[in-house]
Amino acid sequence: MSSYLLSRILQAIMTLIVMSVLVFVGLYMIGNPVDVLLSPSATPAERLEIIQAFGLDRPVWEQYFLFVSKALTGDLGNSFVFNQPALDLILQRMPATLELAFAALLMALVIGIPLGIRAGLRPDGLVSKSIMTFSILGFSLPTFWIGLIMILIFSVQLGWLPASGRGDTVDIFGVPVSFLTLNGWSHLILPAFNLALFKISLVIRLTRAGVMEVMQLDFVRFARAKGLTEHRILRVHVLKNTLIPLITVIGLELGSLIAFAVVTETIFAWPGMGKLIIDAIAVLDRPVILAYLMITVIMFSLINLLVDILYSVVDPRVRLEGASR
Amino acid sequence: MSNPILSISGLTTSFRTGGQWRDVIRDISFDIGPRETVAVVGESGSGKSVTAMSVMRLLGGNARSSGRIGFDGHDLLSLPVEEMQKIRGNRIGMIFQEPMTSLNPVLKIGDQITEVLMQHRGLDHATATTEAVRLLDKVRIPSARARLGEYPMNFSGGMRQRVVIAIALACEPKLLIADEPTTALDVTIQAQILELIKTLQQEEGMSVLFITHDMGVVAEISDRTVVMYRGDIVETDTTRQIFRKASHPYTRALLSAVPQLGSMAGQPRPLRFPVVDMKTGEIAPVPPTADTVRHDIAPVLKVEHLITRFPVRKGILRRIAGRVHAVEDISFDLHAGETLSLVGESGCGKSTTGRSLIRLEKMTSGRVQIDGKEVAKANQGSLAEIRREAQMIFQDPFESLNPRMRVGQAIAEPMIAHGLASSSEAISRAGTLLEQVGLSAAMADRFPHEFSGGQRQRVCIARALALDPKLIVADESVSALDVSIKAQVINLMLDLQERLGLGYLFISHDMAVVERISHRVAVMYLGEIVEIGPRQSVFENPQHDYTRRLMAAVPIADPARRQTRRIVDSEIKSPFRAADYQPPKRRYREVSPGHFVQLAME
Numbered sequence: 001m002s003s004y005l006l007s008r009i010l011q012a013i014m015t016l017i018v019m020s021v022l023v024f025v026g027l028y029m030i031g032n033p034v035d036v037l038l039s040p041s042a043t044p045a046e047r048l049e050i051i052q053a054f055g056l057d058r059p060v061w062e063q064y065f066l067f068v069s070k071a072l073t074g075d076l077g078n079s080f081v082f083n084q085p086a087l088d089l090i091l092q093r094m095p096a097t098l099e100l101a102f103a104a105l106l107m108a109l110v111i112g113i114p115l116g117i118r119a120g121l122r123p124d125g126l127v128s129k130s131i132m133t134f135s136i137l138g139f140s141l142p143t144f145w146i147g148l149i150m151i152l153i154f155s156v157q158l159g160w161l162p163a164s165g166r167g168d169t170v171d172i173f174g175v176p177v178s179f180l181t182l183n184g185w186s187h188l189i190l191p192a193f194n195l196a197l198f199k200i201s202l203v204i205r206l207t208r209a210g211v212m213e214v215m216q217l218d219f220v221r222f223a224r225a226k227g228l229t230e231h232r233i234l235r236v237h238v239l240k241n242t243l244i245p246l247i248t249v250i251g252l253e254l255g256s257l258i259a260f261a262v263v264t265e266t267i268f269a270w271p272g273m274g275k276l277i278i279d280a281i282a283v284l285d286r287p288v289i290l291a292y293l294m295i296t297v298i299m300f301s302l303i304n305l306l307v308d309i310l311y312s313v314v315d316p317r318v319r320l321e322g323a324s325r
Numbered sequence: 326m327s328n329p330i331l332s333i334s335g336l337t338t339s340f341r342t343g344g345q346w347r348d349v350i351r352d353i354s355f356d357i358g359p360r361e362t363v364a365v366v367g368e369s370g371s372g373k374s375v376t377a378m379s380v381m382r383l384l385g386g387n388a389r390s391s392g393r394i395g396f397d398g399h400d401l402l403s404l405p406v407e408e409m410q411k412i413r414g415n416r417i418g419m420i421f422q423e424p425m426t427s428l429n430p431v432l433k434i435g436d437q438i439t440e441v442l443m444q445h446r447g448l449d450h451a452t453a454t455t456e457a458v459r460l461l462d463k464v465r466i467p468s469a470r471a472r473l474g475e476y477p478m479n480f481s482g483g484m485r486q487r488v489v490i491a492i493a494l495a496c497e498p499k500l501l502i503a504d505e506p507t508t509a510l511d512v513t514i515q516a517q518i519l520e521l522i523k524t525l526q527q528e529e530g531m532s533v534l535f536i537t538h539d540m541g542v543v544a545e546i547s548d549r550t551v552v553m554y555r556g557d558i559v560e561t562d563t564t565r566q567i568f569r570k571a572s573h574p575y576t577r578a579l580l581s582a583v584p585q586l587g588s589m590a591g592q593p594r595p596l597r598f599p600v601v602d603m604k605t606g607e608i609a610p611v612p613p614t615a616d617t618v619r620h621d622i623a624p625v626l627k628v629e630h631l632i633t634r635f636p637v638r639k640g641i642l643r644r645i646a647g648r649v650h651a652v653e654d655i656s657f658d659l660h661a662g663e664t665l666s667l668v669g670e671s672g673c674g675k676s677t678t679g680r681s682l683i684r685l686e687k688m689t690s691g692r693v694q695i696d697g698k699e700v701a702k703a704n705q706g707s708l709a710e711i712r713r714e715a716q717m718i719f720q721d722p723f724e725s726l727n728p729r730m731r732v733g734q735a736i737a738e739p740m741i742a743h744g745l746a747s748s749s750e751a752i753s754r755a756g757t758l759l760e761q762v763g764l765s766a767a768m769a770d771r772f773p774h775e776f777s778g779g780q781r782q783r784v785c786i787a788r789a790l791a792l793d794p795k796l797i798v799a800d801e802s803v804s805a806l807d808v809s810i811k812a813q814v815i816n817l818m819l820d821l822q823e824r825l826g827l828g829y830l831f832i833s834h835d836m837a838v839v840e841r842i843s844h845r846v847a848v849m850y851l852g853e854i855v856e857i858g859p860r861q862s863v864f865e866n867p868q869h870d871y872t873r874r875l876m877a878a879v880p881i882a883d884p885a886r887r888q889t890r891r892i893v894d895s896e897i898k899s900p901f902r903a904a905d906y907q908p909p910k911r912r913y914r915e916v917s918p919g920h921f922v923q924l925a926m927e
Contacts, residue, residue, distance in 0.1 A: 225383060225414060226440070226441045226444075
């Protein structure tokens with residue numbers, strides 16, 4: 001187990017190094033942030049001063065090693081635009097994004113799994129076919145369009161829910177959260193559902209395929225021959241085997257929910273990390289982009305680790321070892 | 326019979342395919358008396374398993390049954406589902422063929438036993454656990470209490486089948502239905518499980534419905550036998566009578582196709598199977614086999630001190646934690662026109678040996694010469710040449726043919742690939758080859774799915790012959806085939822050997838088939854050859870403990886010779902060893918000319 005953890009941490013560090021090099025080289029090639037940031041009327045002297053202040057006059061490898069040595073002390077640099085530590089900027093926005101992502105994940109599971117089981121048990125029934133049609137819509141309609149339509153219906157026409165922003169927050173351990181207030185919920189529900197829609201469809205399809213596959217297996221037939229009730233067969237024998245492949249996918253999807261909630265955050269003006277990163281990319285604010293990607297990589301690695309551990313808990317056949325064969 | 330436990334009358338079961346109902350079994354009627362064992366025997370497609378599943382009503386929505394299945398005063402076919410659930414696993418226990426998949430992999434063994442006890446006998450968890458321990462003791466699983474918390478993956482196939490039997494017997498059923506319960510098991514394990522079922526039947530006083538394709542198992546276990554053929558019962562009688570004087574031609578054909586261990590006594594050469602006319606039941610005389618072995622020329626295959634080991638790596642640095650000693654220091658020769666069988670149970674290294682010979686598996690050390698050419702040192706070009714001389718036929722004819730390629734092309738492909746023929750020559754030669762293996766040249770245009778299993782294996786043989794090989798490595802090539810088909814394919818292999826002077830390395834777990842087909846036999850155990858010699862000598866005078874154990878475990882297809890055997894409850898050991906393991910140097914003793922047996926280590 002400990003050698004397993006160690007190898008996972010090594011993997012994560014390797015990913016961080018590769019990613020940071022790519023971002024450095026990539027941004028260096030795209031353009032000079034000074035051109036974007038500085039007003040055209042600036043004098044060459046002012047320009048030179050700014051370039052020196054950002055350290056952009058040095059060769060790119062030197063800039064990189066400066067960044068790494070600072071990063072090792074926990075300093076990811078100041079934003080070119082806000083002149084604040086990039087890490088702080090991101091951490092301020094993080095709770096909002098996490099809240100949105102987890103709310104969406106919860107919806108995906110609570111709605112997706114029961115519907116998937118229903119569709120998997122009687123795959124030829126009318127109900128199953130309706131569920132599957134719904135899931136195709138969830139897959140194929142673009143997120144931003146559905147978001148706009150939902151705003152149109154629930155906010156503009158019916159006036160039930162607010163169209164944008166985050167609601168009232170309450171601090172828990174210093175972290176502002178909105179899911180404890182009624183107003184917070186009313187703001188959360190639309191964007192969370194919008195973000196969840198694709199995942200609901202995914203969970204439905206995976207669960208359905210899993211149930212259909214497991215129902216065919218020998219041990220289910222043997223469970224019937226044991227005289228168990230269909231309810232027990234489903235709850236004990238089928239469900240656990242279905243959940244195993246689901247865990248991996250959901251883990252990965254949670255990562256993508258957090259990292260790429262950009263579209264939903266933009267439509268619903270949700271004050272999360274996604275909005276920040278879009279703005280940062282527009283002005284080539286390298287420290288913010290780097291800090292954001294660093295955090296994303298670490299988060300993905302953590303989630304993957306959690307998934308693997310969870311997997312070994314659910315499936316006794318999986319033993320966590322150094323590296324996979 | 327006064328009071329049958331189970332009374333099936335007029336049972337017809339149909340399956341729906343594409344909106345059409347098609348009968349799979351028709352008008353099946355037989356009874357099972359108290360404490361009686363009835364075997365239902367037949368080849369694939371005979372409907373024997375469907376019969377068993379119909380009794381339990383486990384066939385699902387695409388099947389319907391009519392007729393009457395009387396059990397304990399009820400007609401099982403008209404019972405409501407809830408009532409049927411009270412009978413399944415409670416009054417009728419059932420076990421299936423695949424012990425590896427009958428148990429839920431993610432549920433502890435203990436839970437899978439107790440759930441039945443809690444469901445049917447209303448026990449609480451603590452009492453059910455105590456009872457589960459008693460049941461595991463009963464099926465002879467050592468240290469039962471400790472093993473309750475383990476998962477199925479920690480049990481071997483034989484042990485899993487024991488757990489499955491414990492579950493089926495948990496509620497002391499009146500009737501046990503066993504659907505091919507030993508087919509997937511090794512022969513020594515099969516003997517243990519059959520013995521266990523027999524003992525438990527006496528202890529519990531239950532009746533057994535035994536489904537099998539194996540006439541040897543039938544002779545071993547059943548009091549009465551029902552023979553099925555394509556959905557109909559063709560014959561029902563006492564087992565003794567069936568084996569002594571079967572009345573139906575099909576039964577006779579089936580019996581004559583069954584290889585019987587010991588039937589080759591006094592025969593030095595291989596022998597074809599008798600061919601039975603399916604209509605009249607007449608048995609054609611078996612033509613004598615010619616002496617095909619060419620001792621006068623150098624052997625076509627020469628193996629010296631072959632070792633193949635697989636490292637098992639662990640940790641971040643991928644250190645070698647141990648090795649699987651799949652093949653450990655084996656040596657043998659094979660002459661043209663000779664059949665040498667490698668026989669042994671799963672994990673003994675017989676398949677790895679076959680694969681190492683033509684470098685489908687990398688050998689660790691040793692020397693292999695095929696037709697005088699060194700296999701280990703061959704470069705890409707000479708390896709291709711060697712593989713032309715040595716062809717391989719695999720177990721599964723379904724998986725070894727490309728489903729999207731016409732069989733003519735499949736046979737022509739190696740000739741074109743090796744540059745031996747232009748594509749039009751190759752195609753016409755494919756037709757000739759098909760005729761050589763008993764099919765017609767016109768079949769070259771068909772796809773693999775249009776052939777039956779036996780025909781497909783013939784196609785595989787034709788493909789192997791396409792390159793005019795001198796040596797054919799047949800890895801379990803007839804194991805998946807039905808008995809009558811198996812007999813035909815073996816006859817074909819013997820014909821081809823006579824005509825083409827092929828050398829066969831025949832890899833098999835089936836002692837009876839091996840006895841029929843081989844000139845010489847090598848018995849493998851844990852990667853080593855423990856005994857090798859002329860077939861007659863090895864079978865009539867086995868010297869090594871393991872050879873004897875293997876032969877004693879083979880069921881004899883003759884109820885008159887049913888013996889009470891002492892079965893040793895031993896597991897098959899694993900050839901996994903620590904990284905620093907040094908295999909001992911083995912020494913052999915010559916029993917008779919060419920017959921060597923490994924000496925036990927002091």
